[in-house]
Amino acid sequence: MTDTVVAVGAGQVSAVLARTLRRRKFDGRIVLVGAEPHRPYQRPPLSKEYLVDGDDEDLYLLPEQWCADKDVELLLGTPVTGLDVAGRSVTLADGRTIGADAIVLATGGRARRLPDVEGDRILYLRTLDDAGRLDQLLQPGARLVVVGGGFIGSEVAAAGRARGAEVTLVEMLEQPLARVLGTQLGAVCAQVHVRGGVQLRLGQPVESIVQSGDVVRVRVGDETLEADVVVVGVGIEPNVELADAAGLKVDNGIVVDEQLRTGAPGIYAAGDVANVHHPLYGKSLRVEHFDAASKQGAVVANNILGRESTFADPYWFWSDQYDLNLQYTGHATSWDRVVLRGSLDDLAFTAFYLEDGVVRAAFAIERGDDIAAAGQLVAAQARPDPEALADVDTDLFDLLEGE
Amino acid sequence: MVDDAARVRAPEGEAPAPSSGGSWVEVATVKELARHKKKLVEVAGEPIALFYADGAVSAMYDVCIHKERSLSKGIVMGGKVICPGHQWMFDVDTGWCEEEERCQPSYPVRVDDDGVVYVEPRQRIARTADD
Numbered sequence: 001m002t003d004t005v006v007a008v009g010a011g012q013v014s015a016v017l018a019r020t021l022r023r024r025k026f027d028g029r030i031v032l033v034g035a036e037p038h039r040p041y042q043r044p045p046l047s048k049e050y051l052v053d054g055d056d057e058d059l060y061l062l063p064e065q066w067c068a069d070k071d072v073e074l075l076l077g078t079p080v081t082g083l084d085v086a087g088r089s090v091t092l093a094d095g096r097t098i099g100a101d102a103i104v105l106a107t108g109g110r111a112r113r114l115p116d117v118e119g120d121r122i123l124y125l126r127t128l129d130d131a132g133r134l135d136q137l138l139q140p141g142a143r144l145v146v147v148g149g150g151f152i153g154s155e156v157a158a159a160g161r162a163r164g165a166e167v168t169l170v171e172m173l174e175q176p177l178a179r180v181l182g183t184q185l186g187a188v189c190a191q192v193h194v195r196g197g198v199q200l201r202l203g204q205p206v207e208s209i210v211q212s213g214d215v216v217r218v219r220v221g222d223e224t225l226e227a228d229v230v231v232v233g234v235g236i237e238p239n240v241e242l243a244d245a246a247g248l249k250v251d252n253g254i255v256v257d258e259q260l261r262t263g264a265p266g267i268y269a270a271g272d273v274a275n276v277h278h279p280l281y282g283k284s285l286r287v288e289h290f291d292a293a294s295k296q297g298a299v300v301a302n303n304i305l306g307r308e309s310t311f312a313d314p315y316w317f318w319s320d321q322y323d324l325n326l327q328y329t330g331h332a333t334s335w336d337r338v339v340l341r342g343s344l345d346d347l348a349f350t351a352f353y354l355e356d357g358v359v360r361a362a363f364a365i366e367r368g369d370d371i372a373a374a375g376q377l378v379a380a381q382a383r384p385d386p387e388a389l390a391d392v393d394t395d396l397f398d399l400l401e402g403e
Numbered sequence: 404m405v406d407d408a409a410r411v412r413a414p415e416g417e418a419p420a421p422s423s424g425g426s427w428v429e430v431a432t433v434k435e436l437a438r439h440k441k442k443l444v445e446v447a448g449e450p451i452a453l454f455y456a457d458g459a460v461s462a463m464y465d466v467c468i469h470k471e472r473s474l475s476k477g478i479v480m481g482g483k484v485i486c487p488g489h490q491w492m493f494d495v496d497t498g499w500c501e502e503e504e505r506c507q508p509s510y511p512v513r514v515d516d517d518g519v520v521y522v523e524p525r526q527r528i529a530r531t532a533d534d
Contacts (some may be wrong), residue, residue, distance in 0.1 A: 019504075049470075058469070291490075294502070318489055325472075325488055368487030369478050397480070 002101040002304055003028040006090055008080045008242065009106035010034025012042060012290055013271035015061035016297030017104055022070045024305055030072045031098060033090065037077035038128050039064070044290050046131040047155035048320045052162045054135070059128075080107075083246035085264045102304045105243055105254055105262070105269040106297070109236035109288065114147075119211030122230045125152060137229040140164030145218045145227040147206055149176030151319050153233035154189065157198050158321040168199040168227075170206055170220050180328070181363055182335070185351050188344055188365070189326075196322045201225070236288060238273040251275060253286040258310045260300050268303070270296035279312045280379060281331055289317040314378040316371065327371045330361030330378035339386045342367055350374065357383040373397050426523055433518040436460060443475035447524040451510060454479050454495055461495050462522045464508040474507070497529035504532040 005021060007014035010032040018030050034040065040061040049055040067074060075092065082091035089099040111124035123134050134156075138144065144160040146153045149171030160167040173179060175186025176193065190200055207219040209230060218225040238253045248262050249255040253275035260268045260276065270276075271293035275286040295313050302309035319326040324347060335353040342349030350364040352374065358381050362374035373396030377384065384399035430444040436455035443465055444451050450465035452475035463484060465475050472488030479485070483492040484507075493500050498507035508526040515521070 316490060320470075327490070368472075368490070369476055369485075371487075371490060372478060372480055372485045 002026070004031070004098075004100045005029070005102045005104065005304060006031045006033065006098055006100040007104040007106055008033055008083070008090060009104075009108055009239075009271070009273075010036070010040045010074060010076065011106060011108055011271065012040075012061065012293040013106035013297040013300070014104065015040045016294045017106075017270075017301050018062065018070070018072045020298045020301035021304070022072070024301065024307075026301075026305060028101075030070075031075060031100075032072065033075045033078055033080055033092065033098075035077070035079040036127060036129075039074065039076065041128055042290065043126070044318075046128065047125055047152050047159065051131060051134065051138075051156065051159040080242060083242050083248075085246045085248065085267060088266055101266060103267045104300050104304075105248075105267065105273060106271045106293075107239035107242060108272045109238045111232070112235045112237050114206075114209065114232055114234065117209045117232070119209075119216060119230075121211055121214065121216050121228065122209060122232065124232055125156060126236065134229070134231065138163050138165055139228075141166065142228040143226060144168070145170060145216070145225050145230045146233065147209070147218065147230060148233035148235075149173070149202070150179070150233055150235065151177065151317075153231070154193070154321055155319060156231050156233060157193060158196060161196050161198060161322070166199075167197070168201060168225055169193060170201045170204070170218065170225075172203070172205045174203045176200075176202070181351075182338065182353075184338060185363060188347075192321060192324060192347065192365075236272065238286065240273060243269065243273075252284075255284065258312065259303050259308070260296055260311060261303070268300045270300050276311060278331075279310065280314060280381075285331065287315060287331075289315055291316045312379075314375050316375060318368075324365055325368055326363070326365050327368050328361065328363045329371050329375040330359070332361035335360055337386070339389045341370065341390050341392055352377075352389055354386070357386075359384065359389075370396060373400070376400055426525070427513065427521040428524060429519055430462075430522050431520040433460065433514055433520060436520065440479060441475050441477075443473070444522070446522055449524055449526075450475075451522055451524070452484075453512075453520065453522070454484055456482065456495055460512050460514055460520050462510040462512045463493065463498055464510075464526060467491065468505060468507050469503075499530040506530050 014032045041059045079093045080090045091097045111126040142165045144165040144167045146157045146169045157167050157169045177189050178186035201220045204221040210217050216227045216230045240250045243254045244250045254269035255275050256269045258277050260270050272288045275284045277284045299309045299311045314330050316329045332353040335355045337354040339352040348366040350367045350370040353361040359377040388394045428446045442453045452463050452465040454461050456479040467486045469491050477485050477487045493507045498509040506528050511523040513521050
């Protein structure tokens with residue numbers, strides 16, 4: 001019998017958790033405890049439309065009225081300081097203790113910071129407050145240097161251009177997004193930035209970042225870039241401290257099985273902080289995808305209610321840069337062949353990443369209509385004929401039927 | 404082969420008599436929809452996406468309620484229209500998106516005995532979060 005569900009963290013996982021529990025007629029107490037002072041919000045827009053023009057239409061997740069109607073308690077600006085695994089309770093910063101039948105650890109992550117780099121014009125982008133600070137400094141004509149050519153860095157560079165900033169993107173690897181997409185497709189993304197008017201500094205690490213007065217100097221190779229604002233996007237660190245101190249297994253995140261269960265009864269972890277055993281990939285993976293957080297929130301809700309549920313989604317995420325829509329499904333850390341469908345030159349293509357003939361992942365620019373089928377090919381571990389895959393006249397669903 | 408008597412996805416009570424005239428606008432044939440699965444048309448200045456799935460025709464406002472992408476550039480899978488922009492999934496009958504609890508506007512559709520498809524350019528919200 002479950003009477004009380006407490007979620008630690010009030011982001012995407014917790015919002016979907018609460019919505020799913022109530023949709024499934026759970027009538028017990030639901031408490032979402034958030035360290036940030038803001039109502040639950042989505043992070044993806046912070047480096048996209050919200051940064052470009054302040055569009056906050058889809059930003060907030062649980063309207064006040066909905067929470068009141070559905071009796072979902074939000075404790076905001078309230079860090080959780082203690083977790084009692086055996087007693088199944090959490091202690092809040094203000095000293096209160098809340099007991100629960102199920103506790104969901106959705107503590108997310110924090111921006112990875114560069115050591116010994118300080119200054120009020122050197123920013124990270126993870127929270128709504130971070131976005132607010134960047135918004136103030138990102139004036140037309142401002143010189144913006146983005147350190148890190150991953151998805152956040154790429155989106156910030158694009159948003160900076162949309163706001164009339166002079167943008168330089170610095171990436172240690174040979175191409176932006178190379179870690180995920182490989183060098184070939186990373187080079188395409190580099191061209192997207194060039195087309196968008198961004199200066200690139202690739203294949204060189206940043207030696208130093210020093211702010212003096214209102215100017216930040218970024219040393220790259222033997223060059224010094226001057227900036228009015230620097231955004232560092234070099235990944236996140238999972239917020240595992242609470243779980244770690246409570247004695248839960250932590251290894252690149254909080255370790256959970258495919259049902260999102262920690263080793264302790266009634267205690268789950270999901271979202272960016274969770275290192276989840278993935279049945280499709282046969283190993284534990286910690287990803288930082290909005291969609292995985294959503295789906296995991298729903299899986300946890302179902303498991304709390306006794307509807308046994310597993311997270312086995314192949315993963316999906318998107319990025320909006322300039323006027324282009326990028327999407328990725330699957331998970332490929334190694335591949336031996338990339339099959340292209342569509343046109344690189346026209347920036348309208350899907351790239352399929354194959355390993356031993358098996359589709360492991362797909363990346364699309366302006367071909368999002370391929371992605372649903374691509375996800376199914378990944379989930380089915382399909383081995384489609386590469387020629388057919390490359391042919392834009394092939395219905396990708398037909399390639400599934402051969403399985 | 405195309406079944407000329409394609410079913411119509413319309414809530415009960417919406418289907419008018421074929422001769423009712425009114426504002427029904429001819430937009431396509433079942434035959435061409437069966438071949439291409441979807442078609443973008445413009446009726447009374449509104450972009451409308453037609454879909455053909457499981458032997459039935461449906462019509463939705465083409466502009467996705469999420470980020471204004473074109474739904475007619477998406478696909479139909481398992482009874483859902485999937486937006487190419489951010490993979491929001493809308494029930495092909497009602498336009499309802501379960502995950503977001505929001506509804507894409509849809510339109511009444513009818514198909515006559517000759518397989519001609521008509522749309523009435525009157526947006527409807529078939530479902531709300533309170534339903």
